[in-house]
Amino acid sequence: MNFPQIGQVALALLTQFGLKVVGAIALWIVAQKLIEFALKLVRRGLRTQNIEPTLISYLLNIVSVTLRIVLIVAILGFFGIETTSFAALLAAAGVAIGAAWGGLLANFAAGAFLIIFRPFKVGDFITAAGITGTVSEIGLFTTDITTPDNVLTIVANNKIFADNIQNFSANPFRRVDLLAQLHHDVDHNQAIALLKARISQIPNVVENPAPDVEILTFNLAGPVLAVRPYCNNDHYWQVYFDTNKAIRETFGEAGYPIPEQRYGFSMPPENGTSSVIPSSALSS
DSSP, X not given: OOHHHHHHHHHHHHHHHHHHXXXXXXXXXXXXXXXXXXXXXXXXXHHHTTOXXXXXHHHHHHHHHHHHHHHHHHXXXXXXXXXXXXXXXXXXXXXXXXXXXXXXXXXXXXXXXXXXXXXXXXXXXXXXXXXXXXXXXXXXXXXXXXXXXXXEEEEEHHHHHXXXXXXXXXXXXXXXXXXXXXOTTSOHHHHHHHHHHHHTTSTTBOSSSOOEEEEEEEETTEEEEEEEOEEOGGGHHHHHHHHHHHHHHHHHHTTOOXXXXXXXXXXXXXXXXXXXXXXXXXXX
């Protein structure tokens, strides 16, 4: 065997392969820099159009993945590997992954629709998929919601998009619903006037629409008032608690009696007459 000749051939092959490796590394480095530069240009162009930041993130991720796949195919072709079969294999793998990760792709599509239709944005207070809280992040597959008790809840985008969404921050104000129980002997017109005047003085209660105070229903203790001030969602709980205090203090200052339930008892007829004994007489 001619070992010197074999050595020369092996050295030539190694040299050729080494040059290709060096060239592939150089191509990868240069291409990565160009991809990063292109992504910066795309990001800058999208920001000038006042596009939602989350949507920009979606588009940049798609462009980044696509360019890197093209780069990998180009490097394989540089080494002489048939890229046509590789592309077919990649397509088949994509179909298989799509079938296996159908749920993830559904969440991804739902996230894209949430960004496009914008039923809510980061910072909004919403109820979606049975979760109520403030939106802290809209991701590719999930949305982060911080509940009022400061618990971070991660919800799949597909569940949010497939369910009803309530956005409490979309409108400039919302209604606070409370009840106030009156005693039977209290003049309801006076109570309504006092409450309206007192609630209008609560900070952050809007003037238009004015607070609603009306009789909602009746029970054994007397009339029940619906007390409904309006405020911005950011001040909801402050107005809620202050209104409860106003109800208590207003009725106390007016000297209204404590509501109590009243019953009437009908006695069996005696000598052709019947009598009704009030509960107050029974307790005395």
